[in-house]
Amino acid sequence: NAGVMQNPRHLVRRRGQEARLRCSPMKGHSHVYWYRQLPEEGLKFMVYLQKENIIDESGMPKERFSAEFPKEGPSILRIQQVVRGDSAAYFCASSPLAGSDNEQFFGPGTRLTVL
């Protein structure tokens, strides 16, 4: 059973460009979480999605950021008009069930560098 897949692993963008980060959850997992890790900091929650639904986006910046998890295909985190402050590692995690004791399985992350 393949783990959580994220691509690309590294992404370089110039200021003002768009960044698209993809996450394929583990087979059978319908819950996806996105977290951001700024340099020298811990991980911060961004958004929680189930298939075709955004459940909690309280950690997402109000502008330029959006996320989706379509019925078919990977979850996408999209950042429009990137700025240098968006440079970070973005991690996706998936879980088969929603519950406090359910482990989240993390992908290897996408490291975004904005020039």
Add this chain to the structure above:
Amino acid sequence: AQSVTQLGSHVSVSEGALVLLRCNYSSSVPPYLFWYVQYPNQGLQLLLKYTSAATLVKGINGFEAEFKKSETSFHLTKPSAHMSDAAEYFCAVTDTSGTYKYIFGTGTRLKVLA
């Protein structure tokens, strides 16, 4: 609201020495707690989790953690450090507002000295 505090952003131990990484939590309800390890340029790997079954939790790679409700702590320990333990360690608590997202501590970078 839940929160997690990890004391000591950097910890150094000698190879063979005891590893102790501290984690304190704040939660109004019984928490579910996790320790993850992150090796350089990699994702997070679960070390162990506390889900109220037993206060002493054993994990992978010889790590264990003890849940102490009176101290609101969930410290991670390993009796004898190996060079391969050098990594960043994160303590996390599950949010209980209904979305079960993780609330992470700021992490502790463990350095193992030869």
